[in-house]
Amino acid sequence: MNTMRNPGWEWLMAQRWILPALLLIGFGLAFAIPEYNLLNKYVQLVMMYVGINIILTVSLNLVNGYMGEFSLAHAGFMAVGAYTAALLTQKVLPIADYPGLFPLAVLAGGLMAALLGLIVAIPSFKVRGDYLAIITLAFLMIVKSVIENIDYIGGPRGIPGIKKLTTLPWVFFWTVATIWVVRNFVYSKYGRGVLSIREDEIASDLMSVNTRRVKFLAFMVSSFFAGVAGALFAHLLQFISPRVFDIIKTTDVLIMVYLGGIASISGSILGAVLYTVLLEVLRPSNFAALVSWLPDVIFDPLNQYFIRHLGVWRMVIMPLALVLVMLYWPRGIMGLREFRWFVPKRDLDAHHRHVAHGGSHDAPHGH
């Protein structure tokens, strides 16, 4: 629970209409920005990557944060979604005539990934922790080598020339949909089951939680949205190959999850935004542009070495930042906390009800 009791903050948090209002504005902007070129193409591209990363992070958090498992398979699910959707738009759907069919391809990518999520959930009935991590890693490797060995889908060369169908409005739509659905899941009996599994699986089972069913659902929802993210990713990058979806891709998402905080949707959004944007800022040209207001005396020597070699340094700076975060915020920035606008009002009220209920009962327990 948030212990902060600043009256202004309390008032702001009580204004629950702001979030839907922001969403509406966001949708408007998502359409307006590409239409009227309000921001340059590069910034638009980064915004789309941020959205895709939010989808990946929120969905992985369900398994790795809320459920407390350590799955490494996320890039595998992403690959399945990406390939399914790309094959559909390339070879099956008459997308050139009907670009409106794109969401169908994304949906199919998600469903295919969810189907595989179902299979990965099965070992989680028996195995936990490190051992499950190894199994999910093996799954990731299997997906990769299966794709590499099917010539029809390009084998190791991948699929080039995918149509650019991912647009800012679509990314915005799928990001909001992911956040909404995962949040709904978390605040349901299944979501609470997921949390109780992380806390104590045996106690959870003994409190009537059908742990297998809950694990199935959590893996399916998680992998569905990984597939969705993969489909959007393929139609943004316009080229996919098995190498795009290796362990490094999973690691990126893991970093965003643990940076933002386990078992927190707002944390995942924060983690994805911070990590994606910081990595972009740390590109030499961007960083130079960002500090170009500095006087030449400072800028020139800085540029001489640091900024020019930032390409190397960014892979030192980011992990270092991550180490610091883990040392000082072991559960991540928002670990186990949630931004109150995301919590259903019913849940908030239920946790802060002081009025006496059922006063007819008078237990003789006088502490």
Place this chain on the structure above:
Amino acid sequence: MTLLTATKVKHYFGGLCAVADFNLQLQSGELMGIIGPNGAGKTTIFNLITGVYRASEGSIRLRDVELVGKTPHQITALRVGRTFQNIRLFRDLSVLDNVRIAHYAQVHYSPLEALLHIGRYRREEQRIIDNSHRLLSIFKLEHLAGETAKNLPYGSQRRLEIARALAIDPELLLLDEPAAGMNPNEIDQLMEFIQWIRQEFKLTILLIEHQMKLVMGICERIMVLDFGQTLSEGPPTVIQNDPKVLEAYLGEGSIG
């Protein structure tokens, strides 16, 4: 009417026989105690009844339903609730969520309704929130609904664990050392409290306890275990005077 019947239950851990030929007939509405030294197999029996372990041999029946082979959540859904010797709350979750989670089997909506918050979702959620608050208020925990469970003092955690067990709407309640770590005054209150919830929730209670005061004070029937064997069984007065029991467990001297 017999609620729980255990017949010739045996359980082995590897080659070690933890429970040898355990037999029990628990009548509906009864309050029975199981006592015995550490390692006598008491908690193992609870684990066998609730499906944490699968009995190596024998049968455990709840009315006419065979429990051996069922998973813990299936058995719990048949209205068997329990607490644990060492408190096993969901420590990082709120007090309210601890109680709400135990409603899992009683909440009726599909995954789709949960994902979209449609259909029965709202009504069912409100119902279990109300029921959770009712239970918390009975246990004088309602003002702590939003508190993280691990932050509660020990006594409150014990009460929360019983509240959580009652949330599954049990007919049979298994209490594993409910008085552990309590002082004599608290034990008096607990005895009164167990009697009260038994009446209020129409429970059949089976409890494990080391505190003789509690066992002798409230149990109608007591079973004494030692090394997985049943030494003796009967009302408190009989147990207190059984020479076998005195030798194995109670030792010399009087019973507190």
